[in-house]
Amino acid sequence: MFKILKQVQDYAQESWQAAKYIGQGLSVTFDHMQRRPVTVQYPYEKLVPSERYRGRIHYEFDKCIACEVCVRVCPINLPVVDWEFDKKAKKKKLNHYSIDFGVCIFCGNCVEYCPTNCLSMTEEYELASYDRHELNYDSVALGRLPYKVTQDPMVTPLKEFAYLPKGEVEPHGLAKGAQRAGKRPEDILQEIEAAKPKEEAKAE
Amino acid sequence: MNLAEGVQIVSFGILGVMMIGTALGVVLLPKIVHSAFLLAGVFISISGLYILLNADFVAAAQILVYVGAVNVLILFAIMLVNKQEDYAKLPGRLIRKVATAVVCFGLFALLGTMVLVTPWSLDSTSPAVVENTVIALGEHFFSDYLLPFELASVLLLMAMVGAIILARRDLIPESLATVDTISTSLTLPERPRELATLSSDNEPQN
Amino acid sequence: MNSGIDLQGSFVQTLQDFGLSIGLAKAIWLPLPMLLMIIGATVGVLVVVWLERKISAAAQQRIGPEYAGPLGVLQPVADGIKLVFKEDVIPAKADPWLFTMGPVLVVVPVFLSYLIVPFGQNLVVTDLNVGIFLWISLSSIAPIGLLMAGYASNNKYSLLGGLRAAAQSISYEIPLALSVLAIVMMSNSLSTVDIVQQQSGYGILGWNIWRQPVGFLIFWIAALAECERLPFDLPEAEEELVAGYQTEYAGMKFALFYLGSYVNLVLSALVFAVLYLGGWEFFIPLDHLAGWIGVPETTPWLQVLTASLGIIMTLVKAYFLVFIAVLLRWTVPRVRIDQLLDLGWKFLLPVSLANLLITAALKLSFPIAFGG
Numbered sequence: 167m168f169k170i171l172k173q174v175q176d177y178a179q180e181s182w183q184a185a186k187y188i189g190q191g192l193s194v195t196f197d198h199m200q201r202r203p204v205t206v207q208y209p210y211e212k213l214v215p216s217e218r219y220r221g222r223i224h225y226e227f228d229k230c231i232a233c234e235v236c237v238r239v240c241p242i243n244l245p246v247v248d249w250e251f252d253k254k255a256k257k258k259k260l261n262h263y264s265i266d267f268g269v270c271i272f273c274g275n276c277v278e279y280c281p282t283n284c285l286s287m288t289e290e291y292e293l294a295s296y297d298r299h300e301l302n303y304d305s306v307a308l309g310r311l312p313y314k315v316t317q318d319p320m321v322t323p324l325k326e327f328a329y330l331p332k333g334e335v336e337p338h339g340l341a342k343g344a345q346r347a348g349k350r351p352e353d354i355l356q357e358i359e360a361a362k363p364k365e366e367a368k369a370e
Numbered sequence: 371m372n373l374a375e376g377v378q379i380v381s382f383g384i385l386g387v388m389m390i391g392t393a394l395g396v397v398l399l400p401k402i403v404h405s406a407f408l409l410a411g412v413f414i415s416i417s418g419l420y421i422l423l424n425a426d427f428v429a430a431a432q433i434l435v436y437v438g439a440v441n442v443l444i445l446f447a448i449m450l451v452n453k454q455e456d457y458a459k460l461p462g463r464l465i466r467k468v469a470t471a472v473v474c475f476g477l478f479a480l481l482g483t484m485v486l487v488t489p490w491s492l493d494s495t496s497p498a499v500v501e502n503t504v505i506a507l508g509e510h511f512f513s514d515y516l517l518p519f520e521l522a523s524v525l526l527l528m529a530m531v532g533a534i535i536l537a538r539r540d541l542i543p544e545s546l547a548t549v550d551t552i553s554t555s556l557t558l559p560e561r562p563r564e565l566a567t568l569s570s571d572n573e574p575q576n
Numbered sequence: 577m578n579s580g581i582d583l584q585g586s587f588v589q590t591l592q593d594f595g596l597s598i599g600l601a602k603a604i605w606l607p608l609p610m611l612l613m614i615i616g617a618t619v620g621v622l623v624v625v626w627l628e629r630k631i632s633a634a635a636q637q638r639i640g641p642e643y644a645g646p647l648g649v650l651q652p653v654a655d656g657i658k659l660v661f662k663e664d665v666i667p668a669k670a671d672p673w674l675f676t677m678g679p680v681l682v683v684v685p686v687f688l689s690y691l692i693v694p695f696g697q698n699l700v701v702t703d704l705n706v707g708i709f710l711w712i713s714l715s716s717i718a719p720i721g722l723l724m725a726g727y728a729s730n731n732k733y734s735l736l737g738g739l740r741a742a743a744q745s746i747s748y749e750i751p752l753a754l755s756v757l758a759i760v761m762m763s764n765s766l767s768t769v770d771i772v773q774q775q776s777g778y779g780i781l782g783w784n785i786w787r788q789p790v791g792f793l794i795f796w797i798a799a800l801a802e803c804e805r806l807p808f809d810l811p812e813a814e815e816e817l818v819a820g821y822q823t824e825y826a827g828m829k830f831a832l833f834y835l836g837s838y839v840n841l842v843l844s845a846l847v848f849a850v851l852y853l854g855g856w857e858f859f860i861p862l863d864h865l866a867g868w869i870g871v872p873e874t875t876p877w878l879q880v881l882t883a884s885l886g887i888i889m890t891l892v893k894a895y896f897l898v899f900i901a902v903l904l905r906w907t908v909p910r911v912r913i914d915q916l917l918d919l920g921w922k923f924l925l926p927v928s929l930a931n932l933l934i935t936a937a938l939k940l941s942f943p944i945a946f947g948g
Contacts, residue, residue, distance in 0.1 A: 181923070191907040199634040207639070373599045403727060407674065410720050426706045430713040438716025438749065442742055445723050449739060502705055504766060 202336060211322040212315045213337075214329070215289035217351075220272045222290040223265055225308035229284035232258040236276035236285060244269055245276060265308060267293055268301035288312045382422055389415035406448055410441045427503045583698060609701045613690045621838040624898055625652040628838075631902040659831035667730060667824050674728030679825070679832035681721030685714040686839045693846045694768050696856050696886040707767040708760065711847060712753050715802060715840075719745040722811070722821050725833075729824035737820025740913060741811035744801055747917060748808075751924035752798035755791040758928075758935040759784055759851050762946050768847075772855030779861045783854040787946060790931045792852045794924055796897075799844040801920070804837060806905035810913055841901065842894060849893035856886030 206213055215221065232249040248262035277285045290312030295301055315323045324337040325346070332347035334340070349357075392411035399405050413436040420429035460466065511519045584605055591601035626641065626649055633640025641648025666672050692707045694700035704710055719742035726738015760766055762784070763774035775782050785792050801808040812820035822833050849855060862882055871878055911919065939946040 188904075188908060192903055195635050195903050195907045198637060199631070201637050203633070203639045204637045205639060207642075373603055404674075407677075407720070407724060410717075414717075426704060427709065430706050430709045434709075434713035434716050437720060438713065439746065442716075442719050442723065442746055445720070445727075446739070446742065449723070449727060449735065504705060 202338075204335075206324055206337075210320070211324050212318075213326050214315055214323050215291070216326060216328070219287065219289045219291075220274050221288045222267060222293060222303075222312065223270070223272075223277065223308065224286045224288045224311065225263060225265070225305060226284040227260070227263065227305045227309060229282045230260055230263060231282055232260045233281060235279050235281060239275040239279045241271065241273060241275070242269065263305040263308070264302055266302040268298045289315075378422060381418070385415045385418040385422070389419070403445075403448055406441065406444050409444065410437050413437045413441060425503060427507055613701055614687060617687060617690050617839050617842070618835070620842045621835055622652040622656070623895075624838050624842055625655070627895065627898060628902050631899060632906060635903065635906045656831065659834070660828055662827035664827040664829065665824075669730045670824065671728040671730070674724045675824075676829070678721050678725030678728055678821075679829045679836070681724060682718050683721075683832045683836040683839070685717040686836050686843060689714045689843055690839075692768050693843070694772060694850060694855060695890050696883045697769065699856075699883065699887065700769060703767055703769045705765075705767060707765075707769075708756055708771065708847070708851070709766050711843075712749065712756065716746070716749055718836075718840075725825070726821040729821070731824050733817045733819075734821050734823045737811045737817045737823070740817075741804065741821060744804070744808065744810060744916060744920075747920040748798040748801035748924070751794050751920065751928040752802060754925075754928035754932055755788070755795040755798065756851065758788060758791045758932050761932070761935055761939060762787065768850050768855070772850055772857065775854040776857050777861055777864075779857070780854070780859045782861075783852065783857070785852045788852065788931070788935070790927065791935070792848075794928045794931065795848060795851065797919075798924060799848060800901060800904070801916070803841045803844055803901075805841065805901055807908040807911055808916060809910060810916060813910060841898060845894040845897035845901070846890065848897050849890055853893045856890045858885060858889055 232247055234247050236245045237243050237247060244265060246262070246264045247260070249258045249260045251257075252259040272287075274287060277287055288311070293301060315321055325340065326337075327335070329346040330337060330340070331344045334344070389412055392408045392415065395408040396405045396412060399408065413432060417429040417432040417437075420426075420432055587605050587608075588598065588601045591604060592598060596604075629651065630640045630648070632638075641651035644650040644654050666675055689711045691701045692704060692710055694703070722741040722745070723738045726734045726736070726741070729735070759771060763771045765771065765774075771784075775784055800806075804811055810820075811817070812822060817823070822830060825833060862885070866872075866875075866878055935946065
């Protein structure tokens with residue numbers, strides 16, 4: 167008899183608790199309705215890519231010495247370096263260079279190891295095309311510089327969350343010269359340079 | 371003939387054709403699922419006829435009970451039991467068919483004579499006069515039709531108790547669980563394993 | 577009792593004054609409320625789709641539809657037009673007849689149920705004796721359509737979705753009907769107009785929600801399950817069943833399912849408003865207020881005012897409930913199928929039976945408060 171009563175009591179308690187939790191959840195959802203949207207309205211607004219963003223690779227034909235280091239460090243030997251030995255000049259003559267971005271994983275090894283710095287990472291990420299063969303960029307396509315988000319008149323550039331000033335969560339309507347929290351690379355460099363003479367003095 | 375009568379006659383014609391057509395479809399179509407869906411059509415047209423007879427509550431109840439419950443159950447049964455059975459030649463097929471025909475024609479004759487014999491003239495207490503059909507129905511249920519009403523409810527109670535006992539497998543005696551080979555023919559191919567584990571789970575408790 | 581505005585009477589009278597016969601005048605009147613109801617229901621769906629997308633977006637800190645019309649209000653229209661012009665695909669091995677009939681059987685009963693939704697004393701298509709019972713019985717046709725769609729698609733996900741939908745629909749119909757029965761018992765009538773009248777007179781204090789605190793919860797849960805709204809959207813659980821019974825549907829047939837589900841949501845909210853929130857009644861009893869000020873009930877401007885206020889109040893209540901449904905959608909996770917059936921049969925059914933018994937007992941012991 168009392169066992170059944172206890173069961174009923176437990177059941178009622180559980181139901182009440184479930185109702186309470188649903189109510190709490192509802193209040194959380196309701197609270198979120200008053201917050202500002204965090205989304206970026208993509209074609210009209212774009213985030214500014216960070217400094218170390220690894221986008222489409224940029225390539226300077228004239229700097230390249232056809233050493234094929236990029237091919238060797240590439241995980242899948244992707245760059246195609248088409249050269250022939252020019253006997254007169256006793257030098258490699260580069261005919262053609264291409265990277266297929268449909269296969270590239272943007273690891274950045276080629277950029278890292280390039281002895282002449284002719285490869286570099288850009289901040290371009292809009293590589294969509296109707297045909298995957300269009301993603302095979304030749305030396306001319308690789309040499310094009312991407313549009314900067316900040317210079318495109320169609321686009322409102324937005325700062326990423328990590329680049330917002332301290333306490334700010336909203337990239338819209340920032341003050342003009344607002345800078346991110348913490349030291350910037352230039353500041354750090356300056357500090358290091360300011361500290362250098364002292365260290366030298368100490369060492370002496 | 372005014373507007374209401376015209377609408378009534380036209381809808382009676384439509385409903386009658388619909389009912390006979392769907393009923394023939396139920397009997398004649400080769401696919402059992404089509405028959406089951408057409409059965410819903412029969413029920414819906416019957417409920418339309420009830421509406422024409424001013425029996426609104428009965429019409430709604432017809433849809434709720436027959437279309438919403440009975441027909442859905444039939445469909446469930448058809449869709450969940452995927453038992454394939456090849457049609458084998460039955461011995462004495464002709465005799466069976468003749469017997470079926472005799473029974474059917476007998477029933478038809480019986481109903482036909484009943485239709486012809488019954489006086490269909492409306493008396494003053496026709497449904498058209500009844501103000502609120504729900505109240506009239508309730509009064510009939512609890513006065514002159516009390517016994518059939520109570521019998522029907524007892525029958526439904528029995529069916530419900532039976533269903534609950536079937537659903538609660540722990541109430542079925544243990545000996546039944548061992549006869550797995552027979553029960554598999556009525557269940558889905560995936561189910562027997564669970565049955566076996568259930569019965570083994572029950573053993574330590576008892 | 578003041579009957580308010582009699583639109584049909586005045587319309588027929590006007591046409592008769594133009595020299596038409598009374599039969600013709602009535603024949604001209606007949607399709608008007610039905611047309612109005614269909615258009616109203618469709619526009620209501622457009623509004624609800626827009627609201628749902630906007631509220632969902634707000635709950636997830638997004639913006640939602642933005643560029644089609646001001647604040648994206650034309651987005652549902654654009655979606656609808658897109659669906660109309662989409663190719664109508666019938667899978668090669670599907671059953672074409674059943675495949676076509678399925679969505680029709682789902683949508684038609686829902687639209688028919690709008691017959692009994694009152695927006696005012698005389699602002700209802702038909703004031704039937706069986707009113708609310710018609711809604712319950714019509715909503716029981718939908719599972720047949722769902723089963724038909726699920727079976728005819730010749731797809732395992734569709735079949736599973738259809739079976740789930742039918743099982744869910746028929747098991748939640750019982751607590752729904754029982755909680756409605758408790759209301760009907762208190763108002764002594766199945767007619768929706770009578771149910772609202774019984775709640776009128778005391779403003780917000782007279783609404784059934786105070787007399788049926790358990791009943792309204794059961795009704796709301798069961799109504800959400802009937803509409804396949806999110807805590808109970810198992811029939812189209814995309815993680816498990818792709819899209820359930822809608823998997824093979826495209827174009828207008830899919831649009832019918834989509835329309836049907838949203839019309840059903842609006843309808844459930846409207847019926848909830850009628851049953852528990854006093855239908856077209858304002859928060860304060862307007863009739864009494866007018867009486868105190870000294871304006872007689874039959875004043876034309878007062879009648880027009882109360883009628884339009886009634887429509888607005890009904891819609892406000894219904895859309896408030898839709899808002900709660902959308903909030904619930906983003907709050908509560910989906911239940912499993914066994915949890916769903918457990919909740920329906922082992923919790924809602926006994927609780928609604930107990931609620932019915934308690935209501936009956938209260939009706940006998942306090943006939944003044946519980947409509948003896």
